[in-house]
Structures are given as C-alpha cells and as structure tokens.
Amino acid sequence: MKMIKKAITLSLGLVMIGAASFAQSLADAKKAIDAEQYQKATSMLKTLISSNAKEGENYFNLGNVYLLTDDLDSARAVFTNGVTASPKFALNYVGLGHADLKAKNPTSAKTNFDKALELGAKNYQTYLAIGKSYLEQEVPDYNAALSNLQKAEELDSKDKDPETFLALGDFYNMQIGKNSEAYPWYLRALDVNPNLTRAIVQIGKMYRQAYSFSDAAAQMEKAIAIDANYGPAYRELSEIDQQWSRFPDVKDKEAKRAASLANMRKYLDLTDKSVDSRIRYAQFLVYANDYATLEKEVATLNVEASNPKSFLVTRLRGYSAVENKNFPAGVKYMNELFARKQDASRILGEDYIILGRALQGTGNDSLAVLNITKAVDLDSTKVEELATLAKKYYADKNYAKAIPVYTKVINSNSKNPAIGMHYFQLGISSYVVGANTSNREALVKADSSFSKLLALLPETEQAILYRARINKAIDGIDNKETPKGLAVPFYEKFITLVTVTKPEKATPNAKNLVDSYNYLGFIASGTDKEKAKEYFNKALAIDPQNAYAADNLKVLNAPPAPAKKAPIK
Secondary structure: OHHHHHHHHHHHHHHHHHHHHHHHHHHHHHHHHHOOOHHHHHHHHHHHHHHOOOOHHHHHHHHHHHHHOOOHHHHHHHHHHHHHHOOOOOHHHHHHHHHHHHOOOHHHHHHHHHHHHHHHOOOHHHHHHHHHHHHOOOOOOHHHHHHHHHHHHHHOOOOOOHHHHHHHHHHHHOOOOOHHHHHHHHHHHHHHOOOOHHHHHHHHHHHHHOOOHHHHHHHHHHHHHHOOOOHHHHHHHHHHHHHHOOOOOOOOHHHHHHHHHHHHHHHHHHOOOOHHHHHHHHHHHHHOOOHHHHHHHHHOOOOOOOOOHHHHHHHHHHHHHHHOOOHHHHHHHHHHHHHOHHHHHHOOHHHHHHHHHHHHHOOOHHHHHHHHHHHHHHOHHHHHHHHHHHHHHHHOOOHHHHHHHHHHHHHHOOOOOOHHHHHHHHHHHHHHHHHHHOOHHHHHHHHHHHHHHHHHOOOOHHHHHHHHHHHHHHHHHHOOOOOOOOOHHHHHHHHHHHHHHOHHHOOOOHHHHHHHHHHHHHHHOOOOHHHHHHHHHHHHHHOOOOHHHHHHHHHHHOOOOOOOOOOOO
C-alpha cells in the first residue's frame, strides 16, 4: 500500500513539475514577445507546440508574433492550426479576426470574433484580445476597441490580470491629448504588478510626449533597474535623448545624440538582431538623420523579395542613397519600390519626393517635377518640397523652369504662409522671360502674380514697381509706334508710396524714382510739355547727372523754330 501511495505521489509530482515547466516556458515566451525578442519567442513557441500540440494558447501566441512582424500568411496558418488542434479555444478565432482586420476585411473579422464569443463569451480574455485587435491597426477602431476592453475589465472582476489595464492605458495613450486618461490605467496595472516594465515604459513615453525628458528618462532607468535586458526601455531612452537633443536650449546636444545611438544599438543587441529589430534600428537612423550609418546598415539587411519587409528595406536603401547624394543608386532603389505593384497601397507621398530628388540629382528635371507634384497631390503639406525645387531654379536664374513649378506650388496650396514670396518669385521669373523674349503671355502672367501679391500686401513697393515695368513692356508690344502709357498709374502709385506714404523708402529707391519720373516725363511730353518738364526736373533733383532727363529738358526748353516766310509771288 505504501508503495502504491509512493508511486502515486511520485507520478503526481512529475505531473506538477511538468506543468510548472510548461507554464514557465509559456510565460518566458510571453516575456520574450513583450521584450520584442520575436525570433526567440517564435523558437520557444514552436517548441511548445511540438511538445504539446493540443494546447491552443501556444498557437495563439505564435500567431500574434507573426502579426507583430506583419507576416499575415504565417499568422493565418498558425491560427487555423490552433483552431484544428483545440476547437474550443476561443482566442485562435480572435487571431483570425485580427488578421482579417489587418487585411482590410472587417466583415470576415466580425465573423471570426463572433465565433470566438460563442466559445468564450464569459472569459474576459476573449474580449481583451478582440479589443486589442481593433486597437492594433494602422487606423484603430477606437469605438470597437473600447467596448470590448470595458467588457473585459468588467468580467475580470477580481482585477488579477494587469493586461486589461495596460490595454486600456494604451487605448487612451494612442489618442492625441488623452495621456491624462491613460495614466490611471497604467497605475492600476502597476498596482497588480509593481515590476511591470511595459507599464513603466509607457508612463515614461507619456512624459516624453509632454517634453518632460528628465522624468521620461527616470522612468526608463526604473524599468532597466527591474530588468536590465528589457530592450524597449533602451529604445525609448534612445528616442528621449534624440528628441531632447533637438531643443535649442540643450547644451550637450552631441552627447545626447551619441547616447541615443548607443541605446538604440543596445536595444538591437537585446532583441536578437532580428530583421524586424534591425529594420526598427534603420528607421530610427532616418529619424536621427544618420544616413551614412543607415546606408551601411541596409546594405547588409538581406530580405527575400517575397517577404513584405523587403518593401521597407528597399525604401530605406533609396532614402539613404539620395540623402548621401548617390543619386543613380537612389533612382534604382526607388524605381524598384514603385515597381512592386503588390505594395502600391503602401506608397507614401515622401516616396515620390525622394524619387523626385534622385531624378533631379541625375539631371532629369522634368520627371523630378512630375514626381514631386504627385507627392503634393497625395499630401498638400509637401508643397514646400516643390517650392524648394522652384527656388533652386530661381536662384540659378533658370526662370523658364521656375515658372511652371511655382505655378504648381501656388495652385497646390493657395493658403501657404509663404504664398506671398511664391507670387513674387513667379512674377519676377515670368517678367524676365517675357521681357527678354517679347512674350506677351509671360508678361501677363507676371502682372497677374504681382497683382495677387498686392492683394495680400498692398504696400509692397517692389510689386508696384514691377507692375509698372511689366505694363511698360506690354505697351511696347501692343502699341509699338505710339505707346499709350499703360504703366503710368503704377509709376504714379509707386512714387506716392515711397515719397508720401513711406518717405523713409525714398532714399533706398532713388534710382527707381529717377526711372519713374523719366517714364512719366516721356509720356507727358507728347501732350503736356510743362508737366513733362516737371517730371524731368524731379529726376534731375535726385540725379543731377542723369543724361536722359537732361537731354529731354533741352528739347522741351528749346525755343520754337522761327516760322518760315511765305514766298513772294
């Protein structure tokens, strides 16, 4: 009998040890996921599935790893296997629904969520997983997320699991201006588990978002003190220092940038140096404007073309090449990016801008303008990129190329704060082209640009002066033999502005005043000689050596020729 009892006790002990070992292994896998050690977690979960193929939770966690790394096909396969292995385990249906949401199929997602609720409507974890699924989307469905997360919190009446509180904290933290609502939920999670590093990191992240960098860094150090190998804390420390270094009153900018890179590398070391971690590191290098390091990093990032991550790697290669002025390589990579038709929905306005810069760098200006214009069409806030190209043409005095680009800049965003300068430079460009080639259409465009500028800034003397010059040129084309004085009202307005309204502007505009008086004198000389003399005298009062005014005065002041006597018959 004793032997039987002993055998029973021993067998029970072995079962308990096995169960504890399994639970610990699953807990370790979850810890690895939280620490963003996805390769490690994948390996552990595959081992767990191999040793216990009927346990649905193993499949659910492995599927979630694939979702986190954007491998939807693998995620679906694992969740489907989980449903087959454990038909009554609700969460694998949630996983399938989550994958449906990522694939932009909300109808199928709801079907899978409903199946999950048929099996686990009384289990808070079902609602928690559904709520997180709605939250973890490119465009979160906050309403659907909140109703499920609140139901999960209601069902977990004993408040034993901090995950629900974490999810509710994330729900508010993800929404601009709602950090104050997020904070109490993270504190509740810490009440359940004071060593919950992710809650501490999230609180620190909120401090960073509020520009309270020293408090943010203190939270990260607190998390590291609990777990020195918790990678996300180092990543956040890196982002804190990087953002902190950009503030104008910070004295140790370079030290903070160096610390930022060191902590990001530490994060990379702690996350298995997986493709995903390295891509995150590469994305950080973009944020840090360290394109030299980025080009080296992505050159060794080998991802198969069939892998969705290869799209991002190609983008990063293109960006780094262009920023490092390796324009031919930039064109090559960006063309590869745009050639991926299966990823057409992932193309950003910035991608068109980078391709535009690359094309400009290789001398293909027309295609550069075309691509940057596409970027502006997708996102009007990118209009300044087009304006930068126009300014370059303007600075190089390539006015013919500047005109169409400035026109697109103005048409793309007429409410741009820099619109006045755009009107001015478009006006100058059009005037120069029109005056040099007697192109009336260009001159009219110039006049229109300065007219619009003056509607915004009525006392811009240069705009008034250019309208005078433009109309003088148009008059010369339209009325070559007998000018009609189209520029008169503009020269008169210019003179009044700089001599009466703003007399302090007279001295800086001395030459322009002389030109204005001379033009008015010339026009008046055909109909009112005394008025013409007055204008030429004003020109000489400013510039006594002005030959044009002096010569015209001599003609106007010369005595009339004696009348000829009639011949004697």
